[in-house]
Ligand SMILES: NC(=O)C1=CN([C@@H]2O[C@H](COP(=O)(O)OP(=O)(O)OC[C@H]3O[C@@H](n4cnc5c(N)ncnc54)[C@H](OP(=O)(O)O)[C@@H]3O)[C@@H](O)[C@H]2O)C=CC1
């Protein structure tokens with residue numbers, strides 16, 4: 659079986675594939691493949707160890723019906739048309755839990771960065787604006803005993819909530835479709851409606867998958883319901899918030915601040931007004947950007963393909 663890896667990912671998983679006798683073509687350039695190159699290359703391979711920057715839509719899947727499996731080097735798989743893949747009988751798999759800690763860390767770091775205006779204050783030094791002690795300038799807010807609301811308390815949401823509870827004794831609210839018993843027992847997390855999450859939380863962090871249900875969940879109406887002292891954090895997917903509405907909510911003081919690891923669109927343009935706001939911190943989708951996570955993602959994505967090749971159950975199937 660010939661595997662196409664269309665981005666320069668760590669070799670940890672590639673080595674496993676090769677050990678099983680699978681042939682691997684890895685794209686080693688820094689820039690991703692063009693759509694044309696991807697179509698051409700996929701046509702000559704049996705499986706794809708893909709990454710989330712490629713749009714694997716119905717058109718791509720129809721043109722590549724021959725693919726035996728697509729294994730995603732990511733937890734999210736909103737770039738893949740799962741319905742079309744199912745119709746065509748192409749199994750899809752992903753690599754959840756390989757970057758849970760790394761992404762929870764980024765969400766938590768964004769809360770801290772926003773609460774103390776760190777990114778903005780860093781820029782004042784670079785602009786040579788640090789002059790003298792100003793006792794009432796650029797004050798932040800403290801996090802101890804605040805209420806955190808997690809939208810999508812799954813793997814990453816739980817790790818993020820653990821950090822909030824452990825470091826600052828925060829009360830944990832969450833909004834999911836199902837109940838997270840583990841979080842309720844361990845953190846005394848309370849499941850609430852979306853409305854209550856918005857109205858009662860001091861910090862709201864999005865950790866859901868991007869689906870038609872969650873697209874633009876955080877829009878003008880949602881921001882209006884949040885506390886004017888609230889911090890909104892999104893490390894899930896940029897389209898979970900409506901970015902124009904978020905900018906307006908911040909400009910009008912409807913919410914206090916925002917921390918984003920994901921934006922809409924990505925990459926964010928350098929002239930985006932969010933980048934010059936005092937109470938905003940933006941990182942360029944680096945949730946999983948640790949050596950440990952990226953190596954593990956490669957291994958998990960490879961294991962799906964190896965299991966399929968051996969006729970064993972796929973460890974991380976996407977249904
Ligand atoms: N910034 C980054 O670099 C990274 C971002 N991510 C993003 O984080 C997302 C979450 O990852 P992970 O924690 O592993 O995924 P999980 O599937 O473990 O958690 C997702 C949670 O979202 C909840 N959810 C889904 N739909 C809804 C909805 N409509 N309303 C309320 N809750 C909902 C689910 O609960 P229930 O089904 O009960 O509703 C579940 O608890 C990924 O899909 C990806 O987009 C992941 C890794 C890195």
Ligand SMILES: O=CC(=O)O
Nearest residue numbers: 731732733734946
């Ligand atoms: O955004 C990253 C992912 O793993 O999903």
